[in-house]
Amino acid sequence: MKLIIAIIKPFKLEEVKTALSEIGVEGMTVTEVKGFGRQKGHTEIYRGSEYTVDFLPKVKVEIVVTDALVPKVIEAVVKAAKTGKIGDGKVFVVPVEETVRIRTDERGESAV
């Protein structure tokens, strides 16, 4: 099992969700986050005052899948979230030790 964390542009969320549904991903956790990478922030000017905004809004999508599905998930996310411009985000893959379905107490891959 792997946890796939994708940091994407907020307006790409719907496309990513659709792409993941099409390859059989049945669940995901979505969080609105802020941060910066190479895109850096931007400046806002209010009359005479200029402020640098370091943290840009992004969406973090977390998906746990079986090992077999990992390459397809990565491919789907990258394809759906890509604009080709700086700030498209990143995908991280992290090993998962255990998964438990709370309702039935199922363990392991069948609980994913």
Place this chain on the structure above:
Amino acid sequence: MKLVHGTDFADSGPVPIKLTLPKTCRIAACAILAFFATFSARAEEPAAMPPPPAPTLEQRVAGLEAYLNNADPTGALKDKAGNIPAGLTTASVGVAGPGHNAWMMTSAALVLFMTLPGLALFYGGLVRRKNVLSVLAQCLGISGLVTILWWSFGYSLVFGKSFGSSLLGGSEFFFLNGVTSAPNTDYAYWVSHNVFAMYQLMFAIITPGLIVGAIAERMKFTSIMLFVVLWMFVVYFPLAHMVWGVNGFMNGVWNSAAGIKAIDFAGGTVVHMSSGWSALILCLILGKRIGFGKEKMAPHSMVLCMVGTGMLWVGWYGFNAGSAVGADGIAANAFTTTTLAAATAAFVWGLIELIFRKHASILGFCSGAVGGLVVITPAAGFVNSTGAVIIGVFAAVVPYIFVTKVKAKFGYDDALDTFGVHAVGGTLGALLTGFLATHDANANLGTNLKDVVGHTLWLEQLKAIGLTLSLSVLATVILAYIVKAVIGLRPTAEVERMGLDINEHGEEGYVES
């Protein structure tokens, strides 16, 4: 201001007005008897005096025509020497005209709407979210406080004349004594005296409300209230009397004996200069917000700010067109010039930003609209539509330079740009009025000022600017240090960091639930 000069009918007003103000029940009873004795056609008293002369049909019609022209209803009753025969009157004398009165009540409500909630939202949106309620509380607090001051002493000190002074009014209207629904013909032939008093109250409310912008996010609520009490007595009441009082020192239009023959239609000096310059001084004495220049202090809601701006613009029709004190042609002209100046300035400010910064911002449009409204204020009833568009262009360019370049250069923390927009705009408007005022827009400029308008009026305006500026600055320095010595000006650093809302008012603007 639409004033009425050369008449003294307020002193010899219609009998029922005085008789409705008995000091005791006994006097009241006598007054009621006197009322019926005087006015009842059926009174069967022994005829000690001959019956009052009846007005002719022509005189009665002339009284009604005066209503249409917002003119003196007693004009046709006067004999060749200018006196009214004893007892001669018509039904149109001593009563408010419905149309003019309706417009002035509407205007009063519109001007209140500028503060509650217009200014409150305009400023409230520009502060950080932890301080939004403090601004609303200050606007509400000032509205209540100034109303009480106005009722007790303020109105009389501005629009009375018993002191016989060009600098301060009188005591005859303390506690609104004698301020009834009958017109005070010193100021309007057709508007109820109490409506006039309430209309002018709304100006007295918004003026200290404007100061709040410069000192936002870092002054104690109690200190602001104390400062406002002192400031109203030392700055606003004298200044408003000088500019608008019938015998005021700077009332060039109606007071032929005015020391400075300046004009100010709706309050460029009284409202915007006084508040704006005082705001600058107060913000300098107060000091900068903690973290100013280092931390982000961006507006927390440009949406609220824009909503407030729209309310200010709409309310300003009451402010400017209402300052004609009647629904007449001068009001119509002021309505037009107000629209043109505000719209022009809003567009030009946005355009300047688009050219120099690549973005036309919401705050830019809002600042331009307010700037245009401020600068047209002293001129609204005195200039024509071309003058208004010229004013609109200046109203964008000059305040833009002040809030972006001058403020950055000197580094003062005029938090919401009260100085940059209101002081600079009010001063600019007072001066431009001197150049652009014309007889064509307002026939009242053709009497006391006929030799001045179009020639040296701008010099008179400069004198008025100098006096207003000096009074505002000097008084604010003294009053601010008095308040500082008595109760202090600033909250603790911890309170300022956490926000004024939760600490000073025990509430939060936005509660997560």
